[in-house]
Amino acid sequence: MNVLIEQVRQGQIRAIARLITQVENSSTAAEQAIEALYPYTGKAHVVGLTGSPGAGKSTVVNALVKTLRQQNVRVGIIAVDPTSPFTGGALLGDRVRMRDLSGDPGVYIRSMASRGSLGGLAKATASVIKVLDAAGFDYVLVETVGAGQAEVDIANAAHTTVVIEAPGMGDEIQSIKAGILEIADILVVNKADRPGADRTVRSLKMMLHLGPVGGTRQSGRISSPSTASQNGAAWNIPVLETVATEEKGMAELAEMLGKHMAHLRQSGEWLKREKERSWREVEMLLQERFMAQFQASVAPEVRDGLLTAVAERKVDPFTAVRQLLEKTESKRKG
Ligand SMILES: Nc1nc2c(ncn2[C@@H]2O[C@H](COP(=O)(O)OP(=O)(O)OP(=O)(O)O)[C@@H](O)[C@H]2O)c(=O)[nH]1
Numbered sequence: 227m228n229v230l231i232e233q234v235r236q237g238q239i240r241a242i243a244r245l246i247t248q249v250e251n252s253s254t255a256a257e258q259a260i261e262a263l264y265p266y267t268g269k270a271h272v273v274g275l276t277g278s279p280g281a282g283k284s285t286v287v288n289a290l291v292k293t294l295r296q297q298n299v300r301v302g303i304i305a306v307d308p309t310s311p312f313t314g315g316a317l318l319g320d321r322v323r324m325r326d327l328s329g330d331p332g333v334y335i336r337s338m339a340s341r342g343s344l345g346g347l348a349k350a351t352a353s354v355i356k357v358l359d360a361a362g363f364d365y366v367l368v369e370t371v372g373a374g375q376a377e378v379d380i381a382n383a384a385h386t387t388v389v390i391e392a393p394g395m396g397d398e399i400q401s402i403k404a405g406i407l408e409i410a411d412i413l414v415v416n417k418a419d420r421p422g423a424d425r426t427v428r429s430l431k432m433m434l435h436l437g438p439v440g441g442t443r444q445s446g447r448i449s450s451p452s453t454a455s456q457n458g459a460a461w462n463i464p465v466l467e468t469v470a471t472e473e474k475g476m477a478e479l480a481e482m483l484g485k486h487m488a489h490l491r492q493s494g495e496w497l498k499r500e501k502e503r504s505w506r507e508v509e510m511l512l513q514e515r516f517m518a519q520f521q522a523s524v525a526p527e528v529r530d531g532l533l534t535a536v537a538e539r540k541v542d543p544f545t546a547v548r549q550l551l552e553k554t555e556s557k558r559k560g
Pocket residue numbers: 278279280281282283284285286316319323371416417418419420468469470471472
C-alpha cells in the first residue's frame with residue numbers, strides 16, 4: 227500500500243488508476259488510502275460541471291482541458307454517470323469525445339458509474355477527488371448530468387460549479403430547473419452556434435436578476451445582497467457563451483475559473499466552503515458508523531418485530547427508536 231501511495235503522490239498514472247479501483251471497490255481500502263493521502267490534498271481546484279443531458283458537458287470539458295493544458299497545468303477528470311449504470315453508453319461516448327486528450331501525460335480521465343445509491347456515488351466521487359488532488363493535479367473537473375441530488379452533491383464537493391445549458395431545448399425558463407441556478411457559480415450557454423442562443427443567454431440573465439438576490443450570490447448559494455456587499459464577498463454570476471465543438475469561448479471560461487478561485491481566496495469563501503464541506507463529510511461518515519453500529523447490535527428479527535409493531539400501530543415510532551437505542555447502548559456496554 228505504501229509503495230502505491232508514494233507512486234500516486236508522484237503522479238504516476240498507472241498507480242493512480244490502480245488506487246482508484248481499490249478505493250471504489252473496498253471501503254477499507256478507501257479509508258486507508260484517504261488517511262495516507264489526506265495531508266497532501268487541498269491544493270487542487272475542484273470544478274463541477276453539470277447541466278442537462280446533451281448540453282455538451284463532455285465536449286466543453288474536452289475543449290477546456292486543451293486550453294488549460296496550454297497553461298501547463300495538470301488536469302484530472304471524473305465523468306460521473308448516475309443514469310446509465312448498465313449500458314455504459316454515455317461512458318463510451320465520453321471516451322470518444324475526450325479522445326483528443328488521451329496520450330497526454332498531464333491529463334487523467336476516469337469514468338464512474340453509479341452502483342447502488344447516489345449517496346454511495348457521492349462518497350466514492352469525493353474519495354477519487356482526493357486521490358487526484360494528492361496526485362498533484364492542479365484541476366479536478368467533475369462532470370455530472372444535472373439530476374437532482376447528484377448535482378447538489380457535486381456542487382457541495384466542488385469549489386466552483388459550472389452549469390452548462392444549450393439553446394433550443396424548448397422553453398428556456400421551463401428547461402432550466404430552478405435548483406440549478408442555486409448551485410451555479412458560472413453559467414455557460416454552450417452551442418452558441420445554434421439559433422436561439424441569444425434568447426437563452428437573455429433569459430438566464432433575467433432569471434439571475436429576477437432571483438431573490440439580483441444576480442449576486444455568495445458561495446453559489448442565495449444570500450441577501452446586503453450581506454454579500456457588506457463583507458465584500460459578492461460574486462456576480464457570469465453567463466458565458468461557448469461553442470465547444472469549435473473550442474470557442476474556452477479561454478474566457480478558463481479565465482473565469484481563475485477569477486472565481488481568486489474571489490474565493492480573497493473573500494475567505496475558500497476556507498468557509500472547505501469547512502462546510504469537511505463538516506458534511508464527517509457528518510456523513512458519522513451517520514454511516516452509527517447506522518452500522520446499530521445494525522450490528524440489534525438482531526434483524528428484533529428490528530423487524532418492532533417495525534411491524536409500528537406499522538400495526540401497536541408501538542409509536544418514538545418509543546420504537548428509544549427501545550432500539552437502549553438495545554444498542556446495552557450491547558455497547560457489554
Ligand atoms: N452545434 C454544436 N454542437 C455541440 C456543441 N458542443 C457539443 N455539441 C454536440 O452535442 C452533442 C452532445 O455533446 P456531449 O458533450 O456529449 O454532451 P453532454 O452534456 O456531455 O451529454 P451527456 O453526458 O450525455 O449528458 C454531441 O453530438 C456534440 O458534438 C456546440 O458547441 N455546438
